[in-house]
């Protein structure tokens with residue numbers, strides 16, 4: 001699907017393609033690979049999943065999008081490595097237009113991370129964040145990070161970028177993530193924002 005003149009394009013990326021797919025389907029309907037989302041009365045957004053490969057196609061698609069959403073459900077080392085690899089392909093200017101969002105299945109109250117010592121994948125209940133525990137495999141004691149803190153640190157997300165949350169079962173939640181991504185990106189393509197108009201005329205009757 002191609003964008004019309006007054007619609008924007010959002011690239012939906014994720015180290016877990018099924019998560020990007022679920023997000024698009026919640027916004028656009030079952031089976032949709034991409035779709036047109038009514039963000040407000042004035043604005044439509046074409047949401048699409050860029051081709052994962054070849055790398056040039058992925059980069060070109062994300063670069064040509066007006067803004068991007070990166071959805072993360074698991075934050076274990078293997079998943080974060082895939083996310084880092086995706087980010088490394090992209091120029092810094094494009095990375096700055098990515099809105100990071102933690103995605104959950106409906107009712108999901110836990111997340112996956114890796115033991116900082118041995119790398120064992122661990123499912124951790126949200127309620128246990130910031131508590132001390134030990135890895136059941138290697139017995140290494142550690143403080144369980146919050147998912148947001150972990151993602152910010154591991155993916156070097158700037159402090160002025162909010163990390164969103166989305167319930168993949170809830171359309172309004174998905175719409176809000178898209179709205180926030182749009183806002184964070186400044187609401188327009190960089191070339192449109194950089195256009196400067198010269199102000200010459202004052203209205204009649206103005207007393208300077």
Ligand SMILES: [Zn+2]
Nearest residue numbers: 115118135138
């Ligand atoms: Zn361990």
